[in-house]
Amino acid sequence: MRIVRMLRGAIVVAAALGLAACAALPTTGDVRPGLAAGQADTSSDVAYVPQGPSDGMDPEQIVRGFIDAASSPKDSWGIAREYLTSSAAQKWKPDVGVTIDASLSDRRYDAPTVAKGATAATVRLGLQQTANVDENGNYSGSAVSGSSELPFSLAKGADGQWRITSAPDGIVLDAQSFAAGDVFAPYALEYFDPTWTYLVPDVRWFPKRENTASRIVQSLVTGKPSPWLTNGVRTAFTGDVALARNTVTPVAQVAEVALTDAALSADAATLARMRTQLERSLADLGVQQVKLTVGGRDLNAGSASAASTTVDSRPLVLTDKGFGFLSDGEVTPVAGVSAELTSFPHPITAIRASSGAQRVVVQTADGVVYAVADGKVDEFDSRPGLAAPALDPFGYIWTVPQQTPQAITAWSTSITPRPITGPQDASQLTALAMSRDGSRLAMAVVVSGQIRVEVAAVTRDDRGAPTAIGPPSVVSWPPGPVADITWLDDTTVGVLTSDNNSTELLEQPVGGPKTTVAAPDGTRTVAPAPSLLTIRLLGGTGVLWVRSGPNWPQVSTNVKVLGVQLGG
Structure with missing residues (x-):
């Protein structure tokens, strides 16, 4: 699913003087119809038209109005520029980034009383910053809100009206309005x-x-x-x-x-x-x-082919009836794999599968990692305390001891280990997942006692052999222990966590704000589906749930293991 559709939401606006725009919470939509010929999607679903300055506004009201008006990019932020002097309007660069704060109610305007006859003033906007977007469009969040202050200088003109002479570049949006994607969009x-x-x-x-x-x-x-x-x-x-x-x-x-x-x-x-x-x-x-x-x-350029990363529409499961793709209560077996997994000598706790499940990586209850394909079973890693393995589209199996995050190993199909240095500052690595394109590794780690999800780029040679992972980028700070992570689509990591004894699924875009979804209690595995609307969850009692809107209807029972498909 495309990122814009994933994060898009509707905005309901109250256009009152001194108040910033309020937006509805983001929702995930279904596949949207295409645009008509000649039509381009360059405008918001709902156009917000802020008010320009009125005569007699004091410095604080001018700054409030400016912040409010800056949430409308119409005519190159034409209304917001009305709050600036002509010189400042030419210098101000609104599209270089966004300061994202926790909420409108947390904003504080420090505006000293202006003496009678004064022609200059300074207003400072204090806010609780939660994230920002830089001049290149990169989104960065933070674990906790941090106090930030933005200064504004104002002058009274010959007409007796206050205008801003100096304003910080970029705009300010509260987290809810930003997530709606109607001013800045992903x-x-x-x-x-x-x-x-x-x-x-x-x-x-x-x-x-x-x-x-x-x-x-x-x-x-x-x-x-x-x-x-x-x-x-x-x-x-x-x-x-x-x-x-x-x-x-x-x-x-x-x-x-x-x-x-x-x-x-x-x-x-x-x-x-x-x-x-x-x-x-x-x-x-x-x-x-x-x-x-x-x-x-x-130039009559052609088109380059790109491999698909779409997973099978059927859940991949191990049940009492066997291993394979589940449809209408029946399990369709996979040649060269299903018989071996059904009769596996040790209880299986995790399954990662290539496209079509022609090759499957399993971890058993004693922590050992095996690969199964073409009727053959190979043991890969038996180091103690291994996290559930990951599989990449080039056939490499990724393993790491949870208590030794630096000791990642990528195993080739010939069972040749390739040491990969993991995150240096982590004391634990509890879960990892490879993106379906093989270019990004998501990891749930513990750093200085803090749980966080990081994503690192995978360096490979021209044949796809991994050689290193890059410096990680922190994308999420889960509220509690991470039970499982997986790539829900090409841009979104699913994080199964807990908060105050309740189970939550964090839909965490890499480079955007998360969406928190309540999950059934006891959920232990999350697996992708062709759409975010049909994510799959497995409970500890063997119940399989498939997302349907805000609900998680039960679709099967007695499922031992829910397989995570790589796609393609």
């Missing part, structure tokens, strides 16, 4: 994995404006991947090819991207990869085709 810049097999999304937040397509293209062609992801991806835009025109305006679902003459020297494979990266990155704006041109001439 867009996935698409890169390739090191083998040019899979597309890897890099989520960025950009203002929802008429020129959003231009911002996406500029970031992809002339920018770089997020710092933590850099060593795990490749791009066809290597720096020699630049944009000949920065503006990209889709027409009839077609976007023309004008490149410099250097593109004439690019081979067919490179041009196809460029076009594919651009088309997939612009898809959420309704773009279906990208034309690469030089001097107005179409």
